[in-house]
Amino acid sequence: MKPADWIDTAAVPPRALPATVDAALAYLAEALGHAVYAHWTLARVKRHYGSLAEAKAAQPAVLKLLLAHDGAVEYWERGRLRTVPADEAPSPETVLTRLLHTHRRRFRSAASSGKEAAVPAAAKTTGPVAANPWLVTQGPAEHAWLARAGRFAQPHATANTLGVADDAQALALFLRDRAGRSPHTLRAYGAELRRLMRWCGARQLGPLSDLTRQQLLAYRHALQHDEGRTAGARPPRSEATRTRALAVVASLYRYWYDTGYLHANPAAGLSAGSRARAGFAPTRLIPPALLVACDAWLDAPESDAANTLAAQRRRAIWALYRYAGARLAELAWSAETALPRLEAEAPGRWTLYVCGKGRKARTIPLPTPCVTVLRAYRLGRGLPAEPPAHEALPVIHGHKGEALQSAGLYREVKAIFAAVADGLQAREPAQALLLRAASPHWLRHAYARTLVVDHQVPLPAAQALLGHASVQTTAAYAKTDLTQLRAFVDATFTDDGL
Template sequence: MNPADWIDTAGVPPRPLPATVAAALAYLAEALGHAVYAHWTLARVKRRYGSLAEAKAAQPAVLKLLLAHDAAVEYWERGRLRTVPADEAPSPETVLTRLLHTHRRRFRPAASSGKEAAAPTAVEPAGLVAANPWLVTQSPAEHAWLTRAGRFAQPHAATNTLGAADDAQALILFLRDRAGRSPHTVRAYGTELRRLMRWCGARQLGPLSDLTRQQLLAYRHTLQHGQRGTDAAPPPVGHLSEATRTRALAVVASLYRYWYDTGYLHANPAAGLSAGSRARAGFAPTRLIPPALLATCDAWLDAWEPDAANMLTAQRRRAIWALYRYAGVRLAELAWSADTGLPRLEAEAPGRWTLYVCGKGRKARAIPLPTPCVAVLRAYRCARGLPADPPVHEALPVIHGHKGEALQSAGLYREVKAIFAAVADGLQAREPAQALLLRAASPHWLRHAYARTLVVDHQVPLPAAQALLGHASVQTTAAYARTDLSQLRAFVEQTFTGPLRNEDCAFENRKRNGL
């Protein structure tokens, strides 16, 4: 391969890679912020470090291999730096090819980059649906159902500022403008819109721009009361929690309001369909893990002794647990995003680390990490072959994946659930209720525990806790205080059973003296 045929699209301006493989690997090491390929011999070690003592402190794995082999190679693969004898290592060309494939969103062949640059910016109507996987229907009939305009649509009117010709195009533009800042919001919106589409399909209604107010009120009634089905035909809408019902109606109301405000609809049949933000004011977290049970999970991880082959896996699992436990992040906030370069670790001073994440609405948030979390992360980084402390502006996934560069949301979820399941197995015989609670828990329960520790246990000021948790409203943060009655009980006890006030003492004295 010729590295010069590849373009670094993140450069300003975009630039081709150096022409030789060695120079291209050096460029990637600087661009990605970590070593990617190094060939070591004893002679090179001495030139680099001056003495074997310094080399042993800086490169213990390399020096150990050089004592038994003529040469050793360090190379980057699947999120970690591997060290092997030179005769077992892949070639520099292979390492370069793998890295370019892993970072294919950034490094692209010059030919394809030119084609993409010459491509028209306008999206054809047929391509709008394909651009959003959740809208790809499974049959021609469903596709035809979606690409229509109903009685309230005005696709060709001068007031239609969207310029959409049917519901499919109008849905894409809605998701782009209202939810496009976060893929997780797009997925959540897609789930609720798909629920409405299934309900319409079961009643042979639609398209969406054809639904009347009475039909949308009937959909709300179905959400609130559920709908029975059969084994052959499960119900499009089953029994839902209050939070899910509120979210479903809010998404539908937002869609129709957006269509009406932009002129795609000449009427809004969903006006007043949702209760708006009142449900959030009544938010009360209920999925809480008792502190003693969390301590049991911590103790299990500390006592876990895997074999040497699974040591890196164990260190990764401990790091995942520590970040959810001591940073209170949402599940997706630990998933690496090449677009934002987050999450990212920074070490401002020894032992003073900060985790930077991208929260809801693509808002960046800084979370100071406590000492127990830093110690676990340092051990995990060393196991990956990285420096113990993250260097400045390190562009590297915090959690690596065994099959790719980074572990995404599904893998992070499985790791935390595996910890809960292992601890639950140990508690099953003597404390079955606690084991059942752990089996139902998810990573978001650790976020609730983090918030409760801040607000209830340590009475952190609500604005500070709100900033750490990334809540849009301080009312959400304050809700954690309402879940604990111990403080209120202490205030009541102190008020009514404390020392008598002065006027009470005077009254008792007069009563005692017969006055």
């Protein structure tokens, strides 16, 4: 490969990589903010560090290999810096190729860019459907099912301000306008719409603009009574989730009716909507004793030294959800926003930056127990103990890719709950059952309750840490325990207070 044929599109202005492999690797190390390839010998170590004592302190893994081999190589792969004997390392060209593929959104081949520009515009998919990531992921059967207009649609009427002719295009515009600001909202809306589509498919109904009020009421009845689980509809289990499912459907039809795509709204009054949100009360809480049990299980010594990094990664994931109160998807790496990321304002004073709902960035100070775990994990990955300024690396690496995404993060937390539940099964089966039902979002509830109830953090401060749009949502955590209110009453109406 020719490094000079690759363009760094993030540079201003975009620039080509240096002509040689070594120079291109050095450029990538500076651009990405971490080491990517280094070939070490004893002579180079002495020249670089001045003494073997300094080298041992700075590069213990490298020096250990050099005692038994002529050379050692550090190279970046799948989110971590690996150190191997020189005769077992991939070539510099291979490492460069892998890095360019991993960061293919940033580094583009000049040849492929030219080919892309040469594609005729007519050959490309256009319109709101092609621009919507959720609709693009649907299969051919779903696209064919949506690409129609039902009895309530008026695709060619002058009142149709959307200017589209079928449900697929109208749905794409709804998702753009109602959920386009946040990938989390888009994913949630997509899940509920897919649920409705599966229910319709099992009953040979559709398209969406053809559903009558009676059919939508039947769908509501199915959700409320958990019907159709075996028919592919997968009804939600909790009352709050069922209410949200209906709210998404009602919002879709209201949007279509208001914009003139439908000449009637068959979903009017289908959902209580805002009343459910006003009555929000967190119930999925993990008792503090069980959180301590999970902490103890993670702190137990690892018997298999080969899995040390995997254990450190699991502790880091747990610490971030436990001590930062982040939502599940907020810890999944996004190359577009370069979030989440860690920053150290001073030794031991770390901050986590995440992208929350509505694509709003949020800063979360991390407590010392969390920083200690993250520091050990970073050292295990071959990174500096303290994150340097403007580091653009995934906080949690993946074993098969550069970063662990939402599904992998979810599995790791569930594995912790399952392992601790196994240890509690014999003596405390009820607590074991509770842990098996828990998810990462339960840790967010526990974090919020610790702030609001246990430590009486002012609601505006807790709201900022949690990223709630409304302070009423934050205040709802105070409803889960009467201890604080009882203490206020006792202090008010004692003999001294009367």
